[in-house]
Amino acid sequence: MIPRLTAGTGTDARPAPAGFDRRLIAPMVLGSVLNPINSSMIAVALVPIGIAFGAPPAETVWLVTALYLATAVGQPVIGRLVDMYGPRRLYLAGTGLVGAAGLLGALAPSLGVLIAARVLLGFGTSAAYPAAMRLTRSEAERTGQDSPAGVLTALAVSAQTVAVIGPTLGGVLIGAAGWHMVFTVNVPLSAACLVLGVKWLPKTGPAARRQAMDLPGMALFSVLLVSLMLFLMGPRPDRWYLPLLTLLAAAAFAVRELRVPDPFVDLRVLGGNGPLVVTYLRQLLAYTTSYAFLYGYTQWLEQGRGLDASAAGLVLLPLSASALVTATVTGRREAVRGKLVVGSVLQIAGCAALLAVGAGSPVWLLLAVGALLGVPQGLLGLAAQTALYRQADPERIGSAAGLLRTFMYLGALGASAATAAFYPDHADTAGLHGLALFMLAGSVLLLAITLPDRTLARLTPQAPQPPRAPQA
Incomplete structure (x- = not known):
């Protein structure tokens, strides 16, 4: 059962427009660009971060890899939670996590903590895009008007634009206040998403809470994907165990998902x-x-x-x-x-x-x-x-x-x-x-x-x- 969305902000209901509620576009777009901006800004921060912590490129590259791994796993997992519990909860939790991760990165005392912050950023930025797609579908069903092309274009163009300007923005921030700023910038962005999300995102009815979560399926999927991606990042003979682990996890995942009534x-x-x-x-x-x-x-x-x-x-x-x-x-x-x-x-x-x-x-x-x-x-x-x-x-x-x-x-x-x-x-x-x-x-x-x-x-x-x- 799809969670039902009610038009409301805080404790007050708001009148829903006859067409697509364009007040949703701002939180949808702003949340969806958090991932590409963090993916692209880090490119110009690797060298100064390496100098700051005395780390070689082989270690600082994990700042890129950690975000990719967390996002690749997090997108479908959090997307499933969006389907079950509605976009508002996951959007607010995810964008809130982005702010916390940005603060952790800005204050990180070591490269390891910085990598952990990038993992949190990966998971946090995984919520907004599935939430935006869920909202687009919900609005089409609410209004009876199936015309998502303009909204989908806004999501795609905004992500492409931010990916393009990300390195330039990162360079400006680093020049102004050091590499910490590529993490600190997530704090105001997160705050803006939270304000817009609380104000405009529709609430989800309570019926969705009774749905079961396929935690074993999510765990097997994560093992499958992480082992595959780790091998793709460095395919070498001494990593033979990674494709084997991928195959075993895939087989176990398939058996699990075909047997449970409500699979991931x-x-x-x-x-x-x-x-x-x-x-x-x-x-x-x-x-x-x-x-x-x-x-x-x-x-x-x-x-x-x-x-x-x-x-x-x-x-x-x-x-x-x-x-x-x-x-x-x-x-x-x-x-x-x-x-x-x-x-x-x-x-x-x-x-x-x-x-x-x-x-x-x-x-x-x-x-x-x-x-x-x-x-x-x-x-x-x-x-x-x-x-x-x-x-x-x-x-x-x-x-x-x-x-x-x-x-x-x-x-x-x-x-x-x-x-x-x-x-x-x-x-x-x-x-x-x-x-x-x-x-x-x-x-x-x-x-x-x-x-x-x-x-x-x-x-x-x-x-x-x-x-x-x-x-x-």
Whole structure:
């Protein structure tokens, strides 16, 4: 049973508008950008943090890894809790945890405590996106108007924008008051989310509290995912036990979820929802290519092309600009199949163009490749988000949205492993071309599973549901 939402703030009820309640957009967007801003700001803080604690890069990289691990596990777990208990409770708890984690990081006496703060940030920032997807679905059911394109676009564009400006913002904060500020900034952001959440997020009826939680299923899923991600971050023969642990955890997880009446991930429903499974696969393929280009191209620009860090950052601006413009211009039209096909074709073209790039390539070509590959980033992310909204079980939209983010992070880790494999010692042009062929293969596979998928043509706005009666 989906938790019923009642329009109320504090102890006072508020009149609900006839259409989508646009007062929800501010807390939804602000909460959803907490994760990308913490993912991106840390990039410019690693060196000063390493100097402060006398830690080498092999240790400070755990500040990045810890957030990825916690978020990849936390998104679907907290998403399931959103489905069970409603978005308001989890949103407020998660964004409150972000503020506490930010304060802990700012006062951290050691690198270990700082890593623990990043783990808490990962879990805290995992609540807002599933909550936003749950709220979008609830508003469509309350109003009987199924038109989420504008809201989904706002979520996607805001996350992309913050990811772009995150390193710059982090640099400004560090220059003004030191690396502590990349953690301290979470305190006012958390406070703003709490104020907006308390004021505008609708309450959840008490019936949801009687639902059971599949804690063993959540624990097995966490073991499965953490062991897999740890192996992807450093695939070496001496880590043979990690894939074995992954397989054992996966088998135990499947047995558990198929036997319990209210599983964490309903494998029976998911197995019968082939289109949603394919959407997760598309997310994995799209973001593997996206992150492989971001990681691999940036390193090559500095080592293979000989640009300094600031110049390499400027060369990547067209990538960000074209992604943002594409998402903004095309966001209000769902056109899932069209976006996936065009995005896949342009991604193939961009990967092929990388094969023509070399150490002597003119700057205009370097800029053009980035601009070309930014377009599919804007198209594919929106298409996957909209497809999930249409394909997922409405009662599990929160956990389904969390899994979508998990597959994105798996793509990021796969890209990181591929980059390390093609650049064993130095980011040279031969390694870039090998990485481009890897990306090209993934993009061709993405197109191959999209073209014959006739279900995409049927992803249209659903028939309006009758408004829910408020629950006392």
